[in-house]
Amino acid sequence: MLLPLFLKTIRDHTRGIAGWATGILALIAVQLSVYPTVRDTTSRVTDFADSFPEAFKKIFRMDEYGTPVGYLSTELFSATLPLIFIAVGVTWGARVATDEIEAGTADILFSLPISRRRFLITRIAAKVGVLALLGLVLWFALVLGAPVADLSVSVLAFAVVLMTAAVFVFDRRDIL
Amino acid sequence: MPATCNVKAEMNDSQRPIVVDVRRATKRYNGNVGIDDVSLDVRGGEVLGLLGPNGSGKTTLLRLMLGMLKFTSGCISIFGDDITANGRATRSRIGYLPGDLALYDQQTVRQYLQFLMRLRRLDVMTSALALCSRLKLDPSRRIGDLSRGTKQKVAVVQAFMHEPELLLLDEPTSGLDPIVQREFELLVDETRHRGATIVLSSHVLAEVERLADRVAVMREGRLMVIDDVLMLKSRFARRLDLEFESSVDPAPFASLPGVRAVNVARRTLTCEVVGPETELLRMAVALGVIGIHAHDPSLDDVFLTLFDRSSHAA
Structure with missing residues (x-):
């Protein structure tokens, strides 16, 4: 891998990372702030959840909606966050090499003693790194925000859930 | 091959x-x-x-x-x-x-x-x-x-x-x-x-x-x-200005190989030469030349002539 190109690609996405991270943090802040209300109205929430079709309840883990894990699964990890990460991945991943070629900056890069294969691998690795950075932001936000919202989920559980979400995102072939 | x-x-x-x-x-x-x-x-x-x-x-x-x-x-x-x-x-x-x-x-x-x-x-x-x-x-x-x-x-x-x-x-x-x-x-x-x-x-x-x-x-x-x-550049015409003591007949010069565009104005004969200039100079000396000014073709001339020729050929 070409480390200077990897680091430069990450740096080039600084503004994008900041923008998406702010959005994710805002989303988590809203969801966590609502959780105490959901927890204190468990019976009504359960009645509400029961009104959904069985398949829908299974997909979004609505049976456990009143629990911390169920709440986060339904509100964040079942659809919203994976969709956000897919959107980020597709936006940045689709132009993994074409942006340099279209801009013309690849002309000088390809005149250097580097192979196109290494160039492509480095660019893909950097884009994956950018997504991983966003994942880290999300993980920190949940780990730090959960206690504030009186939501007891272990750090490890967050990591497992995030990894699962990541697998879900990377399983979408269009990202690479 | x-x-x-x-x-x-x-x-x-x-x-x-x-x-x-x-x-x-x-x-x-x-x-x-x-x-x-x-x-x-x-x-x-x-x-x-x-x-x-x-x-x-x-x-x-x-x-x-x-x-x-x-x-x-x-x-x-x-x-x-x-x-x-x-x-x-x-x-x-x-x-x-x-x-x-x-x-x-x-x-x-x-x-x-x-x-x-x-x-x-x-x-x-x-x-x-x-x-x-x-x-x-x-x-x-x-x-x-x-x-x-x-x-x-x-x-x-x-x-x-x-x-x-x-x-x-x-x-x-x-x-x-x-x-x-x-x-x-x-x-x-x-x-x-x-x-x-x-x-x-x-x-x-x-x-x-x-x-x-x-x-x-x-x-x-x-x-x-x-x-x-x-x-x-040597393959393209070089322009020469030959200055004589008295007026000169351009005909003998025009008949020399590689010499073209011969003109005489008062005591100065101008012409374009492609290739060796030995015969031209020999004749000029014999006819009493007192000054020679040579103008080499620039690469611009060569380039434009090449493209002119190729356009005509096309």
Whole structure:
């Protein structure tokens, strides 16, 4: 891998990372702030959840909606966050090499003693790194925000859930 | 006969190795011709000027030499190695300046040069900064804030900073002011003297005339002519003004081989000569010539005449 190109690609996405991270943090802040209300109205929430079709309840883990894990699964990890990460991945991943070629900056890069294969691998690795950075932001936000919202989920559980979400995102072939 | 690329560096009469060897190279883009059956070689320490109008295939040829494009047919060997087989190692010995320049606007000049050095796994910052100073380029400035000409200086620095053995320069003085152009010409001259080989394309014929040992003229992807600059010029008409003691009859001059456009105005006879001038001078001396003024054809004249001829032929 070409480390200077990897680091430069990450740096080039600084503004994008900041923008998406702010959005994710805002989303988590809203969801966590609502959780105490959901927890204190468990019976009504359960009645509400029961009104959904069985398949829908299974997909979004609505049976456990009143629990911390169920709440986060339904509100964040079942659809919203994976969709956000897919959107980020597709936006940045689709132009993994074409942006340099279209801009013309690849002309000088390809005149250097580097192979196109290494160039492509480095660019893909950097884009994956950018997504991983966003994942880290999300993980920190949940780990730090959960206690504030009186939501007891272990750090490890967050990591497992995030990894699962990541697998879900990377399983979408269009990202690479 | 199919072209082969396994010939290691040969020596010519002056024992200079062939650095660039292009054999019957053809590149087509979706049926359009980039270059068509081009063959040429460039020897070590030589400066070859590529001339031709836009779309004549100069840039395509330079990109093929770098291994950035794949041939439709033919081959190119650089330093004796097939560029398509050993491109990575070969490119470490090449400096390239692209014609369509695009740099990273958000970086400073120093950051950009450092970035390229790291990718080359070289530390040549001292040399790079010396070049910046020579071209009056401030390395702390953001590239996005630079003018077109100043960006071109960055491109010159990145091509020369690692003292490559071969430089492929695509319109290198485009956008440079005359003072920097002069400095660039000195740089090319010094680089040639340290033994490097240079292939440069340009529209500035006077510049090519000053810098190049040989000139290759291209048109519509084909190599029209490649020759020593002086030899090329000698193939085109030279204008002579002959001043006599008294008026002179132009008829004997007009009948000489290679002499044309003979005119007499008072005591001065003007004519154009292609090839040896021995007979003309002998006759002029016999008729009492007292002064001779010769006007060599410029490369502009050669270039324009070539294109004029080829247009008429078409």
